[in-house]
Amino acid sequence: xxxxxxxGGGLVQPGGSLRLSCTASGFTxxxxxxxxxxxxxxxxxxxxxxxxxxxxxxxxxxxxxxRFTISRDNAKNSLYLQMNSLRAxxxxxxxxxxxxxxxxxxxxxxxx
Amino acid sequence: xxxxxxxxLSLSVTPGQPASxxxxxxxxxxxxxxxxxxxxxxxxxxxxxxxxxxxxxxRFSGVPDRFSGxxxxxxxxxxxxxxxxxxxxxxxxxxxxxxxxxxxxTRLEIK
Numbered sequence: 001x002x003x004x005x006x007x008g009g010g011l012v013q014p015g016g017s018l019r020l021s022c023t024a025s026g027f028t029x030x031x032x033x034x035x036x037x038x039x040x041x042x043x044x045x046x047x048x049x050x051x052x053x054x055x056x057x058x059x060x061x062x063x064x065x066x067r068f069t070i071s072r073d074n075a076k077n078s079l080y081l082q083m084n085s086l087r088a089x090x091x092x093x094x095x096x097x098x099x100x101x102x103x104x105x106x107x108x109x110x111x112x
Numbered sequence: 113x114x115x116x117x118x119x120x121l122s123l124s125v126t127p128g129q130p131a132s133x134x135x136x137x138x139x140x141x142x143x144x145x146x147x148x149x150x151x152x153x154x155x156x157x158x159x160x161x162x163x164x165x166x167x168x169x170x171r172f173s174g175v176p177d178r179f180s181g182x183x184x185x186x187x188x189x190x191x192x193x194x195x196x197x198x199x200x201x202x203x204x205x206x207x208x209x210x211x212x213x214x215x216x217x218t219r220l221e222i223k
Contacts, residue, residue, distance in 0.1 A: 047212035
């Protein structure tokens with residue numbers, strides 16, 4: 001079964017860090033661009049970052065530049081999002097996506 | 113950055129009636145490879161988005177044929193020929209020609 005499963009969300013204080021993980025199964029992970037998308041409570045979808053198949057090309061939305069880093073480990077079929085200097089406005093459900101496949105999401109809450 | 117603008121932001125439709133959602137992009141979504149990178153998603157309550165249409169007009173696997181997509185360049189439309197109760201949720205258009213960005217979403221409810 002084609003599947004993406006996110007983990008690593010939780011409650012963190014402003015200025016703190018979290019690392020999200022996404023494990024892929026059922027398809028050739030190394031052949032696909034992968035992305036993170038977030039959704040703040042009651043809001044719409046916001047693209048966060050994308051990474052090329054070999055990890056050598058990455059892009060992210062301006063609001064997270066210098067704070068978030070997308071990476072991948074093709075040997076482990078895994079996608080990551082390292083989130084530093086977290087702010088209240090980063091509170092959201094974070095989805096891992098291949099555009100035709102989405103995970104169920106992991107909730108990140110930034111609050112003191 | 114490419115801005116995606118959807119209209120209307122909400123729809124109330126009687127079952128069996130058609131529905132249409134417009135999506136306009138601030139730049140052309142036509143790539144030099146000949147493809148147009150415009151997608152449509154439906155997000156049902158409490159669920160992740162599910163792909164309906166890719167590259168403007170291609171229905172994704174398992175999507176009912178009452179859903180159709182059309183358009184070119186910067187103007188796109190999603191049509192539902194006969195709305196059913198299970199179509200309730202928020203519809204988003206998305207571009208992936210330049211990184212990615214989503215429309216604001218269109219909430220569809222049943223009358």
